[in-house]
């Protein structure tokens with residue numbers, strides 16, 4: 237379990253992390269999302285004791301990072317790709333880490349096999365591909381068999397096979413009851429991996445909820461219809477208290493109604509339907525919608541039309557904005 241309480245980091249006049257409070261629970265993969273510069277890396281660095289908070293607190297299993305005896309046995313982390321000592325082989329790199337943290341040598345070979353680097357254990361990481369480097373970083377994170385794992389952008393630059401492997405590994409680690417906290421810019425990937433989401437913008441908490449609720453609360457869900465007699469269908473829907481709107485390519489869209497009810501209505505009125513499909517936005521659309529509110533609020537840029545994802549905010553206006561800020565009159 238990771239617990240943050242009012243965690244704050246200021247760099248001069250810049251507040252990178254602003255009174256963040258949330259918990260990361262074991263047993264599920266928790267995704268950590270936020271626009272560029274939202275404060276994700278700074279938060280993760282403070283969790284690992286690499287940056288000192290200006291205010292507030294972060295606890296790992298109830299303790300501050302520097303109070304943990306043998307921290308690698310409690311929390312393992314993959315931060316942005318680091319340079320690894322050029323002269324050492326992959327195995328020796330892990331061996332040094334293991335020895336300085338009281339971890340038995342056999343664990344080094346175990347994790348090398350686990351990440352699929354067993355056959356190149358005696359090679360120097362300087363010749364490794366990006367994917368092999370990520371695997372070595374993950375091997376280091378797993379070395380102490382920790383109950384908590386943190387990955388900052390683990391799939392950056394990886395090929396589909398590498399992405400697939402990391403996704404399955406994270407899910408597997410969570411299924412073993414570990415706490416898995418992962419940041420990523422790749423929304424489609426996050427949607428496939430995380431069950432829970434923590435979203436921040438401008439250093440503040442925007443959402444701490446399940447993936448399902450996040451998409452539901454930040455996107456438009458509607459039913460799309462196509463029919464050979466659209467006018468008659470519209471009249472029937474309106475008579476039933478619904479508010480059909482025009483969708484793309486002659487489709488009719490209806491918010492706030494179940495597809496089942498619309499299907500029954502059509503049948504009652506002997507109307508033929510060519511399409512009756514519930515539509516839900518992707519995580520990317522929901523995230524962009526939440527983020528786009530910032531742009532609208534500050535720069536008066538138009539929100540996307542029905543069913544369209546929001547345009548990316550222009551550079552310099554990429555901070556998040558959401559219910560939390562609006563509530564606080566930020």
Ligand SMILES: Nc1ncnc2c1ncn2[C@@H]1O[C@H](COP(=O)(O)OP(=O)(O)OP(=O)(O)O)[C@@H](O)[C@H]1O
Nearest residue numbers: 247250251252270271272273274275276277278279
């Ligand atoms: N050492 C530092 N000195 C001054 N400002 C910093 C420092 N580190 C981070 N910042 C600022 O704090 C804010 C948060 O940065 P951080 O890297 O944590 O964001 P992020 O969400 O990880 O962004 P990205 O997704 O782009 O990696 C940014 O505005 C950044 O410029």
